[in-house]
Amino acid sequence: MKMATMRGTLFLLFFAITNSAIAQGFVLGLSHESRIYNSFRSLNVYLPLEYDFNDPTVRYPVIYFLHGSGTNQDGYTAITVMIDSLRAENKISPMLMVFPDGSAGQFGGSYYSNSALYGSMEDYIAFEVVPFIDSEFHTAAKREQRFIMGHSMGGYGAMRLAVDHPEIFRGGVSHSGIPDLTQFKTWIPTLLSENGxxxxxxxxxxxxxxxxxxxxxxxxxxxxxxxxYFVDFPLDSQGNLIDSVFARWQEHNPARLVSHLSPEDNLALFFDCGRQDRFLIVPWNDAFADSLDRLGLPYEYQTFQGGHSEKLLARLRISIAWVDSVFKAPPPVSAVQGRETRVPAAFALYQNFPNPFNPTTSIRFALPRQSAITLKVYDVSGREVLILAEGKFSAGVHEVPLATGRLASGLYFYRLSAEGFSQTHKLTVMK
Known part of the structure; x- marks a missing residue:
């Protein structure tokens, strides 16, 4: 790699093959000089196996991944192994993934915002990290081939940066993030119980x-x-919301910042959250979806059976494949496994394959337009046992994986419901 500079000196810290059975890609740990922070900051870059430092004619799309609070650019290393797996399964094309360090301050994170306490983290990501990567690596170096995604605090940051900078990013993905800050009010009872x-x-x-x-x-x-602590906390000693402080928060609320967007901006947004998330963030995401609906902006929103972090890799398999499909072609595209497809003429639920199955099968369904759907599994008594998919999905043909997991051997039914449409099929688990 050329030892060029971007406002400073570039240092190569390590060069390593990812530690997996597939081991297709490799990771570079880098440090570069930031003028915004007046210091050297670290970041990791995942490169596909095909990447050739000596061949600038091949250019790659880039996903920027923002970590959650309490960690740094090293905290999500398992993602690179998962990307290797998707590549081995031929579900995505080669791409770069960049992991910047968004840590700052004494409370575990910066929320990727410009702050007098944390520094200008949003500007750092948008105006230093992105140009640095484009100058040092063989990237496509254009908005259409750039996405930003993140988890938890990073989910907020990804949605914030995508909405603030549609000229830089084709879209944003938030996993278990907080995209509508008005819903902070739902935290107040828990905050009070933690403090007396x-x-x-x-x-x-x-x-x-x-x-x-x-x-x-x-x-x-x-x-x-x-x-x-050098902050104005949003609650007073009686547990009441301080309006003047909360009004400052709303200046950073993605659900309000989207008001300057229109469908013509062609910004692709994907966000999800677990229905059992311990941070109670389903209302934050529901409210964000409502804001997008009011503006007529397209999006993908999914809720799933699970908590804050334990299903992140499975969710990333879905979102990264979806991002890959956006890189390859304009919408409409599949939200679940990233399949490029023509818009179906009607709603449809297909028979799972294979059937009977063990350990996994796939269920496909078709939507003629963007629709709110549920896809559930029931036992023979009619008791609901699984929610496979729930939320608003784009027009297209979607595919959802199903593993036997805790399902006992036997006969089950799965049902798709969408806008008055309902269809059911049988499936058989054989262990």
């Missing part, structure tokens, strides 16, 4: 929800003249 049984409350960053609320305050309501 009754007012007056003395809010301190000592428990999980409160620490995260302080991290948010550091991003959106910093106050450098207010030690020891």
């Amino acid at each position: 049984s009754a007012p007056p409350y003395n809010f301190t960053p000592s428990r999980i929800f409160t620490i995260d609320a302080f991290a948010m305050a550091g991003a959106w309501s910093p106050n450098l003249s207010k030690p020891p």
Whole structure:
């Protein structure tokens, strides 16, 4: 790799093959000089096996992945192994993935916002990291071949940067993020319970929800003249929301920032969350979907059976394949496995294959237009046992994997419901 500079000196820290049975790609750990932070900052870059430093004629799309709070660019290394798996299965084309360091401050993260307390993290990602990657690697170096995604705090950051910078990013993906800050109100009972049984409350960053609320305050309501935490916390000692502080937060609310967008901006948005997420973020994502609906902006929103992190790799298999399909062709595309497809003429649910099955099968369904759907599995008594898919899906043919998991051997039924359409098929588990 050429040892060029972007506002400073580039240092090669390590060059390693990913540690997996497939081991298709490799990861570079880099440090570059940031003028915004007046320091050297670290980032990791995943390169596909095909990448040739000596052949600039081959150009690759790039996904920027933003980590969650309490970690840094090294915290999501398993993603690269998963990308290798998708490549081995021929489900995605070669691409780069960049993992910048978004850590800052004493509360575990920057929320990828420009803040007097954390520095200008949003500007750093958009105006230093992206140009640095384009200058040092064989990227396509255009908006249509650039996506930003993240998890948790990084999910917020990805949606924020995609909405703020549609001229830089083709789209954004948020996994278990908080894209509508008005729903912070749903946290208030938990915040109060973490900080005492009754007012007056003395809010301190000592428990999980409160620490995260302080991290948010550091991003959106910093106050450098207010030690020891240097933030304006959004609740007063009686547990009431402070309107003047919360109004400052709304200046950073993706659900409001989308108001400057139109369908002609062609911004692709995908977001999801687990229905059992311990951070209670389903309302945050529901409200964001409502805002997009009011503006007539297209999106993919899925909820799933699970919590905050344990299904992240499975969800990333879905979203990265979806991003790959957006890279390859304009919408409409499949939201679930990234299949490029013509728009079907009617709703349809297809027979799973293989059937009977063990350990996995696939269920396909067709949507003639963007629709809110549910796809559920029932036992022979009619009891619901699984929710395979739920949310708003684009027009196209979608595919959902199903593993036997905790399903016992026997006969089951799966049903697709969408806009008055309902269809059911049988499936058989054989263990």
